[in-house]
Amino acid sequence: MSGLRGAAAVVGVADHFHPRGQGPGGERRMVLEAVLDACADAGVEPREVDGFVSYAGGDLTGPVLGTELGIDELRWSSMVWGGGGGGAAAAIGQAAAAVATGQAECVVVFRGMAQADIGRLGYAKYHFDQHYLAHGVAAPAQVCALRTQRMLEVDGVPAEAMRALVLAAYAHAQRTPGAVGHGRPLDVETYEASRLIVEPFHLFDCSRENDGAVALVVVPAERARALRPDPAYVVAAAQGAPGGYAGTTENDTPYVTAGFGPGARGGGVAARLWAAAGLGPADVDVVQVYENFSGPAVASLIDHGLVPPGPAAGEVMTVEQLTAPGGRLPVNTNGGNIAGSFVNGMGLAVEAVRQIRGTSTNQVDDVRTSLFIGGPMAPMVSSVLFGTAEVIA
Amino acid sequence: MTEVSGELPCGPADDGLDRPHWEGLREGRLLLQRCGRCRTWRWTPRLLCPGCRSFDVRWEDVEPRGRVFSWIRTHHPYLVELGPDAVPYTTVLVELPGAGGSRVLGRAAAGVDPARGFRIGEEVVGRIEDVPGAAWPLLRWAPVGTQQDVAA
Ligand SMILES: [Zn+2]
Numbered sequence: 001m002s003g004l005r006g007a008a009a010v011v012g013v014a015d016h017f018h019p020r021g022q023g024p025g026g027e028r029r030m031v032l033e034a035v036l037d038a039c040a041d042a043g044v045e046p047r048e049v050d051g052f053v054s055y056a057g058g059d060l061t062g063p064v065l066g067t068e069l070g071i072d073e074l075r076w077s078s079m080v081w082g083g084g085g086g087g088a089a090a091a092i093g094q095a096a097a098a099v100a101t102g103q104a105e106c107v108v109v110f111r112g113m114a115q116a117d118i119g120r121l122g123y124a125k126y127h128f129d130q131h132y133l134a135h136g137v138a139a140p141a142q143v144c145a146l147r148t149q150r151m152l153e154v155d156g157v158p159a160e161a162m163r164a165l166v167l168a169a170y171a172h173a174q175r176t177p178g179a180v181g182h183g184r185p186l187d188v189e190t191y192e193a194s195r196l197i198v199e200p201f202h203l204f205d206c207s208r209e210n211d212g213a214v215a216l217v218v219v220p221a222e223r224a225r226a227l228r229p230d231p232a233y234v235v236a237a238a239q240g241a242p243g244g245y246a247g248t249t250e251n252d253t254p255y256v257t258a259g260f261g262p263g264a265r266g267g268g269v270a271a272r273l274w275a276a277a278g279l280g281p282a283d284v285d286v287v288q289v290y291e292n293f294s295g296p297a298v299a300s301l302i303d304h305g306l307v308p309p310g311p312a313a314g315e316v317m318t319v320e321q322l323t324a325p326g327g328r329l330p331v332n333t334n335g336g337n338i339a340g341s342f343v344n345g346m347g348l349a350v351e352a353v354r355q356i357r358g359t360s361t362n363q364v365d366d367v368r369t370s371l372f373i374g375g376p377m378a379p380m381v382s383s384v385l386f387g388t389a390e391v392i393a
Numbered sequence: 394m395t396e397v398s399g400e401l402p403c404g405p406a407d408d409g410l411d412r413p414h415w416e417g418l419r420e421g422r423l424l425l426q427r428c429g430r431c432r433t434w435r436w437t438p439r440l441l442c443p444g445c446r447s448f449d450v451r452w453e454d455v456e457p458r459g460r461v462f463s464w465i466r467t468h469h470p471y472l473v474e475l476g477p478d479a480v481p482y483t484t485v486l487v488e489l490p491g492a493g494g495s496r497v498l499g500r501a502a503a504g505v506d507p508a509r510g511f512r513i514g515e516e517v518v519g520r521i522e523d524v525p526g527a528a529w530p531l532l533r534w535a536p537v538g539t540q541q542d543v544a545a
Contacts, residue, residue: 131411131437134403134531135484135498139471146486150463153513196481199466249437250462250486251496 002236002276006392007100009224009231010092012042012217013350017178017341021115023211030213031060031112032068038215043227044106049217051076051107053095055087056344060112076104080239084127085290086259086378088345093237093384095218105220111346112213131249141206141293143250144377145198148295151256152200156310157302159200161317162294163191165331166204166338168322169291172362173335180208181339205294207337214346216353225389232356232386235369236277238269239382246379258296258376260303260383269381270304277385279369281305284385286330286355286364288348289373291337296376301331304373304383324362333362345375349384356386399474401527410438413452418530421521424452425492434493455495457519457532459487462496464511474526481508485534487517502533511536 014037016030023030039046046069052062053076062077076098080087088111095107128138137143151157166186173181186204194203224231242263245252254261262268274280281304291297298317301307306329307316316329324330334340334351341347352372354360368391374382405412417424427434428442429449441448464485470477488496501507502520511517516537521530 129406129437130403132498133472134401134527134529135500136467136472136475136479136482137465137484137498139469141469142465142467142471142484145465146463146484149465150513153463196466196468198468198471244443248435249496250498251436255462 001278004096004100004237005235005276005278006233006387007221008096008218009221009233010216010353010386011219011224011227011231012038012040012044013215013353014038014041015212015214015343015347015350017210017212017343017347020210023114027058027112027114027213028060028068030114030211031065031110031215034112034213034215035065035069035108035110038108038217042217042219044217044219046070047072048106049108050074051095051098051104053078053080053091053098053107053109054111055080055091056084056111058112060110065108076107080382083375083378083380083382085292085344085375086381087239088290088349088374088382089237089372089384090239090374090380090382092216092218092234092349092372093239093382096234096237099218099220105223107218108215109218110213110215111344113343114211115209129249141201142198144293144296145201146250147256147299147377148293149200151295151299155256157298158311158314161298161307161313162200162205163188164317164319164322165291165294165297166191167319168327169332169336169339171319171323172333173339176335176340176361179335179340180210181335186339201293201295204338207292208340208342210341210343212341212343212347214343214350216349221392230357231389232353232370233389233392235279235385235387235391236273237382237384238273238276239380240269241380242268246377256299258299258303259378259381260300260373260376268303269383273383273385274305279385283369284371285367285369286324286333286352287371287373288332288334288336288352290345290348290375291332292375292377294338300373300376304371324360324364330362330364333360333364348372352386356388399526401474401524403527403531404529410440414438415529417452418521418532423455423457423519423521423532425455425489425495427451427453434495436492436495436497455489455492457489457521458491458537459489459517459519461511461513461515461517462486462488463513466508466510483507483509483511485511485517487519487534497532499532499534502535505535
C-alpha cells in the first residue's frame with residue numbers, strides 16, 4: 001500500500017454539458033463556471049483554491065485560472081504530460097499527491113472542451129504521421145480498431161462484449177436526464193443495423209462529442225471530513241504504460257492491452273493500482289471506464305482483471321451484469337462517453353464520486369469502492385480508485 | 394482513378410529521420426532501420442537503439458513478405474485527401490519475419506479489392522506501387538497465391 005492511500009479526497013464536483021459547438025462563452029467561461037460550482041458543492045470559497053491540474057493540453061494554466069478566480073495564493077499548477085485522455089485519472093492522482101504531501105491544500109482538477117475553440121477531437125489527424133496517413137489511417141478510431149480487431153480475432157473476445165457495454169450505457173442513460181441517449185433507448189437490432197465507422201466499430205461503439213466543462217475539488221483527508229460526511233477518498237492512483245506502448249507505429253509488444261497491462265518485465269498501471277490500494281478487482285463495487293470506443297473499454301476491463309481475457313470475457317460482459325443496480329459489474333452508470341456526454345472522459349470521474357456519495361441516478365447498492373479508468377489505448381493511461389471512509393479506515 | 398481528391402500525405406517527416414525509407418521505395422526497395430551494433434530491427438525510425446543504446450543506425454533491405462498482424466476496414470471518410478468515394482477500404486498491419494517481426498501498415502495492392510477482408514495470420518506479399526495523388530511510392534499488400542502474386 002502507498003502513502004497516498006486515503007490521504008486526499010474529492011469533496012466537490014461539477015459537470016456541465018452542452019450540445020457540440022453550443023457551449024456558452026467558450027472553454028474559459030465554461031471551466032470557470034464549473035470550478036465555481038464545484039467549490040460551492042464542496043463548501044469551499046473560490047479564493048481558497050491553491051492549485052490546478054488538467055490533462056491533454058490547453059491554455060488554461062494555473063496562473064490564468066487563479067487570476068480569474070481571485071485566489072489567495074497559487075501553490076500548484078501541473079498538466080499530465082502526454083497521453084491525451086489517457087491522463088484523465090492521472091490528473092486526479094496529481095492533485096491527490098499535491099495535497100497529500102502538503103504542497104497544496106485545495107486543488108481543482110478540470111477539463112473543458114469547446115468545439116469552436118479546438119475543432120473536432122475525432123478528427124485530430126495531426127496526431128498521426130505519414131506512416132499512418134499514407135495508408136488511410138487518420139483517426140483515433142482506426143488505430144483503436146486495429147488493436148480491437150486482434151483482441152476479437154486472435155484473443156477470442158466476443159464482439160457481443162462490446163455491444164453489451166454499449167447497451168448497458170444506453171440503459172443507464174434512460175435514467176440520466178441530460179445524457180445524449182436519454183429518451184433514446186437502444187436495442188440489439190438498432191445497434192447491429194447502425195452504420196459501420198471502421199470495422200469492427202459500429203456508430204454506437206464510438207463516443208460522443210460535445211461541449212462542456214468538468215471540475216473536481218481535491219483536499220486533504222482531514223479537511224474533507226470537516227467539509228462533508230461523504231468524501232470520495234483517493235484509495236490509489238496509477239499512471240503510465242508499458243515501455244514504448246503506442247509510440248512505435250503499431251510495433252509495441254503488448255499490443256492488445258489498453259495500456260494498463262504489464263510490460264515485458266511485469267508491472268503495469270493496473271497491477272500498481274491494486275498494490276497501492278491493498279485491494280483487487282474483486283473488491284470493486286462499480287466502474288466508470290473511459291470509452292473512446294467500446295473495444296478499448298473492454299480491453300481496459302480485462303487489463304484491470306475485472307473481466308477475464310479471451311472467450312470467457314463474454315460471460316461477464318452481458319447487459320444484465322453490466323447494468324445497475326442489479327448487475328455484478330455495473331459500468332458507466334451515467335451513460336458514459338457513448339450514451340451520456342463527453343468532456344474528454346472527465347464526466348466519468350464525477351459519476352465515480354457520485355457513486356461513493358450514493359447520489360447517482362443509477363445508484364449501486366452499498367458502494368464502498370468506485371473505480372475510474374482513464375482513456376484507453378493512448379500512449380499513456382491512468383486509473384484511480386475511490387473509496388468511502390470505511391475503506392480507508 | 395478518381396480515388397484521390399488531393400495530395401495524399403506521404404514522404405519523409407520534417408526531421409528527415411525516415412528519409413532513407415522513402416528514398417528506398419523510389420528505388421523499389423523496402424528499407425527499414427536496424428542497429429549497427431546489436432543488429433536489432435526497429436520501426437518506425439528513431440535515433441537510439443532501445444536494445445543497446447547505440448546511435449549506429451543502418452538501413453537494410455527487407456523482403457516484402459509477411460503475415461497479417463491485424464487489419465481494419467474503414468467506412469467513414471476520415472482522410473479528406475482520399476475523397477468521399479474511397480470508402481470502404483482496408484488497411485493491413487503486416488508483420489515482417491525478415492525484419493525481426495517489425496510491423497508496417499499498408500493498403501491492398503493494385504488488382505486486389507480495396508475493401509477485401511483479410512484474416513490475421515494470412516500470408517501476404519508486398520508491392521511497391523505508384524499511387525495516384527501520392528508523391529512517393531507506397532508499399533501495398535496482396536494475399537499470397539492470388540493472381541497478383543503469381544504475376545509478379
Ligand atoms: Zn542496438
